[in-house]
Amino acid sequence: MFPDHRRDLYLPLLGAAVLFGALVGGGLLYQIAVGGSAERLVTAMLIDAIMVLGLQIYVGNTGVLSFGHMGFGAIAGYTFAIFAVGSDRKVGAPFGLESVVVSPAVATGIAVVVTLAAAVAIGIGLARSGAKSGAVAATVITLALLFVTHEVARNWIALTGGERAGLSFGIGEKLSSRLPVYLALFAALVVARLYSRSRSGQLAVAAREDNLAARAMGINPLVQQMAALLVSVVVVAVAASLRVFEFGTILPDLFFFDYTLLTLVMLIVGGRNSVSGAVLGVAVITVGRELARRTGSDGFEIFGVGLDGAPLDWVFREGLPTVFLGLAMLGFMIWRPVGILDDWEVDSWLHRRLHRSADARPEPLPELAAPTPVTLTAQGIDVRFGGFQALSDAGLVANSGEVVGIIGPNGAGKTTFVNVITGLVEPTGGTFRIGDADLTAAPTHELARAGLVRTFQNLRLFGALTVQANVETVSLVAREHRPGRDRVDPDALIADVGLWDHRDRRARELDYGNSRRLELARAAALAPAFLLLDEPTSGMSDSESLDMVEQVRRVAATVGAGVIVIDHDLNFITGISDRIYVFDQGRVIAEGTPAEVQANPLVKAAYLGSAAID
Amino acid sequence: MIELLQNLIDGLGRGSIYALLALGVAVIFGVMHLLNFAHGELITVSGYAGYAAFQAGWSWYLVAPLVVVVSIVTSLVIERLAFSRVRGASDFTLLLTSFGIHFLVSAIFLMYVSASVKSFPRPGWVANTYSIGPLTVEVFDTVVIGVTIVTLAVTVAILQKTMFGLALRAAAADFDAARLMGVRSDSVIRGAFALSGFLAGIAAIFWLMRAGNTTPTAGSDPMLKGVLAALIGGLGSLRGAVLGGLALGLAEVLLRSQLPASVAELTEGVVFVLIALLFIFRPQGLITVAHAERV
Numbered sequence: 001m002f003p004d005h006r007r008d009l010y011l012p013l014l015g016a017a018v019l020f021g022a023l024v025g026g027g028l029l030y031q032i033a034v035g036g037s038a039e040r041l042v043t044a045m046l047i048d049a050i051m052v053l054g055l056q057i058y059v060g061n062t063g064v065l066s067f068g069h070m071g072f073g074a075i076a077g078y079t080f081a082i083f084a085v086g087s088d089r090k091v092g093a094p095f096g097l098e099s100v101v102v103s104p105a106v107a108t109g110i111a112v113v114v115t116l117a118a119a120v121a122i123g124i125g126l127a128r129s130g131a132k133s134g135a136v137a138a139t140v141i142t143l144a145l146l147f148v149t150h151e152v153a154r155n156w157i158a159l160t161g162g163e164r165a166g167l168s169f170g171i172g173e174k175l176s177s178r179l180p181v182y183l184a185l186f187a188a189l190v191v192a193r194l195y196s197r198s199r200s201g202q203l204a205v206a207a208r209e210d211n212l213a214a215r216a217m218g219i220n221p222l223v224q225q226m227a228a229l230l231v232s233v234v235v236v237a238v239a240a241s242l243r244v245f246e247f248g249t250i251l252p253d254l255f256f257f258d259y260t261l262l263t264l265v266m267l268i269v270g271g272r273n274s275v276s277g278a279v280l281g282v283a284v285i286t287v288g289r290e291l292a293r294r295t296g297s298d299g300f301e302i303f304g305v306g307l308d309g310a311p312l313d314w315v316f317r318e319g320l321p322t323v324f325l326g327l328a329m330l331g332f333m334i335w336r337p338v339g340i341l342d343d344w345e346v347d348s349w350l351h352r353r354l355h356r357s358a359d360a361r362p363e364p365l366p367e368l369a370a371p372t373p374v375t376l377t378a379q380g381i382d383v384r385f386g387g388f389q390a391l392s393d394a395g396l397v398a399n400s401g402e403v404v405g406i407i408g409p410n411g412a413g414k415t416t417f418v419n420v421i422t423g424l425v426e427p428t429g430g431t432f433r434i435g436d437a438d439l440t441a442a443p444t445h446e447l448a449r450a451g452l453v454r455t456f457q458n459l460r461l462f463g464a465l466t467v468q469a470n471v472e473t474v475s476l477v478a479r480e481h482r483p484g485r486d487r488v489d490p491d492a493l494i495a496d497v498g499l500w501d502h503r504d505r506r507a508r509e510l511d512y513g514n515s516r517r518l519e520l521a522r523a524a525a526l527a528p529a530f531l532l533l534d535e536p537t538s539g540m541s542d543s544e545s546l547d548m549v550e551q552v553r554r555v556a557a558t559v560g561a562g563v564i565v566i567d568h569d570l571n572f573i574t575g576i577s578d579r580i581y582v583f584d585q586g587r588v589i590a591e592g593t594p595a596e597v598q599a600n601p602l603v604k605a606a607y608l609g610s611a612a613i614d
Numbered sequence: 615m616i617e618l619l620q621n622l623i624d625g626l627g628r629g630s631i632y633a634l635l636a637l638g639v640a641v642i643f644g645v646m647h648l649l650n651f652a653h654g655e656l657i658t659v660s661g662y663a664g665y666a667a668f669q670a671g672w673s674w675y676l677v678a679p680l681v682v683v684v685s686i687v688t689s690l691v692i693e694r695l696a697f698s699r700v701r702g703a704s705d706f707t708l709l710l711t712s713f714g715i716h717f718l719v720s721a722i723f724l725m726y727v728s729a730s731v732k733s734f735p736r737p738g739w740v741a742n743t744y745s746i747g748p749l750t751v752e753v754f755d756t757v758v759i760g761v762t763i764v765t766l767a768v769t770v771a772i773l774q775k776t777m778f779g780l781a782l783r784a785a786a787a788d789f790d791a792a793r794l795m796g797v798r799s800d801s802v803i804r805g806a807f808a809l810s811g812f813l814a815g816i817a818a819i820f821w822l823m824r825a826g827n828t829t830p831t832a833g834s835d836p837m838l839k840g841v842l843a844a845l846i847g848g849l850g851s852l853r854g855a856v857l858g859g860l861a862l863g864l865a866e867v868l869l870r871s872q873l874p875a876s877v878a879e880l881t882e883g884v885v886f887v888l889i890a891l892l893f894i895f896r897p898q899g900l901i902t903v904a905h906a907e908r909v
Contacts, residue, residue, distance in 0.1 A: 144890040151883030319725030326718030
């Protein structure tokens with residue numbers, strides 16, 4: 001995205017500096033205004049900010065809601081405490097831990113390592129279940145982690161001190177300087193920004209926007225989610241250690257539902273999709289909650305309940321902040337689920353203000369050197385859904401450089417066939433290969449990496465990303481997984497399909513025709529051997545369709561790809577294709593040049609009814 | 615053998631309540647794709663209504679129907695105030711909306727009612743037992759299992775014989791298709807919330823009878839059990855939810871009796887581990903509901 005590699009570090013540092021200055025500066029000002037009593041509140045806010053940044057790295061970039069991050073927090077917090085508190089405070093601890101006491105910094109390091117190990121185990125579980133049933137299962141597994149750690153913390157009293165004693169630091173052993181908090185906060189900001197701008201971060205965001213489309217573009221979402229999880233728990237482990245150190249005691253409830261609610265609300269209110277949003281949310285919620293707490297303590301009246309001026313029952317002090325959090329969460333979910341800032345980042349914004357670049361419109365793409373010719377072969381494909389034979393002995397051969405059409409009436413099996421060769425449906429029989437590689441029943445992202453990339457009939461763009469980011473993300477995949485192919489310049493591709501003036505707009509804001517063009521450009525950015533277009537002109541007028549035909553031909557020629565087009569419009573297919581396969585009732589009933597196919601009586605029958613034969 | 619039978623009966627009694635809760639969760643998931651973390655709040659609200667009625671001198675025979683009615687009304691009010699505004703939103707938004715309601719309701723009760731436990735009388739027969747041969751059976755378990763069977767029969771009748779039931783099942787199978795076929799999404803969703811409230815109300819009666827008290831967070835535990843049981847059964851599958859509830863109840867009772875005493879306290883934790891493992895190896899739950907993604 002930024003050819004100048006120094007920018008890769010410069011922007012995260014700029015962002016971290018601005019956000020750090022704002023949060024710490026605001027906190028110090030408040031301390032001066034209120035006095036010493038505010039000190040712990042501000043320290044807690046800064047530690048919360050580190051925790052929320054850790055949460056943002058996973059939840060923001062992957063879009064998977066994790067209830068379990070406080071489970072990781074508990075693992076880290078207890079690990080930190082068991083290693084850092086004095087021997088007299090953990091008498092009888094198992095594994096000889098009673099006599100082990102290390103410095104808080106070393107204990108934090110151990111906490112990070114232990115939490116990472118837990119995250120690897122959980123991450124593998126998440127990947128297994130997420131592959132099959134998506135985000136809800138992941139949320140449940142993380143919730144299970146939260147409960148299991150809580151149960152263990154409550155009941156394994158020898159190790160954790162249980163619910164009554166917990167693990168405590170002695171008087172004067174608690175965190176006494178704010179320096180470690182400052183250092184950790186700045187580091188967390190830099191890490192969060194570096195990750196969201198990294199290759200893994202961008203691929204994870206693409207998968208967040210549309211999991212299926214990401215896989216069809218060669219991205220393996222599970223790998224990126226795992227990467228995000230590991231980076232995330234490192235930050236969480238540091239935050240949890242600091243929280244325990246600052247608090248002085250760890251009890252099972254320190255990292256349970258209440259803290260889950262608090263940190264999630266902070267993340268969501270500011271905007272989970274950006275680091276700036278996470279920080280803003282921490283500030284807004286800390287202020288709001290403090291106001292609610294004071295209101296609860298000083299007295300007020302609602303519905304005739306409450307006392308004037310006199311301190312209220314303690315339940316008001318406890319209850320009102322929670323009501324505030326619950327209302328904040330509900331309100332944002334209902335009226336602005338993306339939070340205040342959505343995906344706005346302060347460093348990117350400053351950068352754009354300071355360097356108004358007028359990127360020159362790129363030169364038209366030169367035709368790439370033709371790739372080594374390769375043949376795509378599907379043979380004897382059978383698909384059976386229960387008792388219904390959707391495909392029987394269907395097959396197709398396509399060579400790079402040619403345009404192959406697939407046509408057939410509705411229900412002929414075209415879509416099922418496409419789903420088989422793109423890895424979405426596992427065939428009950430038959431083989432599929434590209435060149436020499438047997439790809440029968442390979443997962444979708446591997447098929448894409450092998451050179452077959454598709455567009456979607458019902459448009460699956462990465463909606464929140466800009467036009468440019470849509471193409472560039474896929475170009476990142478191409479760089480790694482399409483070796484031996486010249487890299488297609490994403491800017492030139494965008495210009496080539498006529499979207500240059502729209503390159504900074506979000507994909508979901510594009511009109512229908514432009515969305516289709518973006519799908520084409522995005523697919524081409526993978527430098528595929530074959531472009532598979534699923535009804536590329538559906539919903540277009542005749543003249544738009546003609547333009548599309550031209551664009552498809554040009555883009556395919558530029559990247560040197562063969563084209564497979566599916567449609568039910570006979571005129572469109574005969575106009576664009578070199579060879580045509582006709583599907584009917586799950587079989588290939590005819591194959592040949594457009595002229596041959598049009599003359600075939602079986603085809604006439606399929607399209608016009610059997611009477612046409614007579 | 616005797617011990618196993620004994621455990622089976624205990625487990626079925628416990629599992630019946632879970633099944634009612636899980637079915638309510640599954641019905642909502644079917645029409646809205648919402649995993650309802652606020653389901654337990656129906657028990658919190660109706661529990662306090664029941665407590666107020668006891669204060670006014672009502673008996674259990676009057677309190678029980680009141681609990682059901684309050685549960686239904688609460689379910690509809692929550693739908694109206696919150697869920698109707700996030701219809702069709704992402705899983706993320708839906709989950710957090712219900713999570714927010716869960717916290718909001720308990721905090722409101724904490725503030726406006728009391729943080730302390732509110733106790734009320736349990737009916738005299740709750741603790742009674744009777745013997746069948748060597749087995750000791752709680753009257754309470756018998757009543758729970760019996761009422762659950764009747765409630766499920768009524769629910770099945772509603773689902774099978776009424777237009778609403780047909781619409782609801784169609785919507786659970788494929789919401790968009792059902793809408794195109796003329797099913798009115800508004801009335802189906804409201805009906806689903808009413809049905810879910812009804813089932814939670816029945817469960818609430820037993821939950822409160824067993825506990826004999828209510829607190830602002832009384833809904834957390836039943837919510838969790840209902841959600842987990844629905845997940846075990848396979849989200850969206852109504853039959854699966856009932857099976858999941860029974861399986862969860864049996865698992866809890868059997869684990870508690872079979873685990874060595876030192877770990878028996880960890881039963882809840884072990885159950886969570888088992889559920890997590892189930893999700894890792896069979897994430898679609900016990901009963902598979904096909905969720906074809908259109909491409």
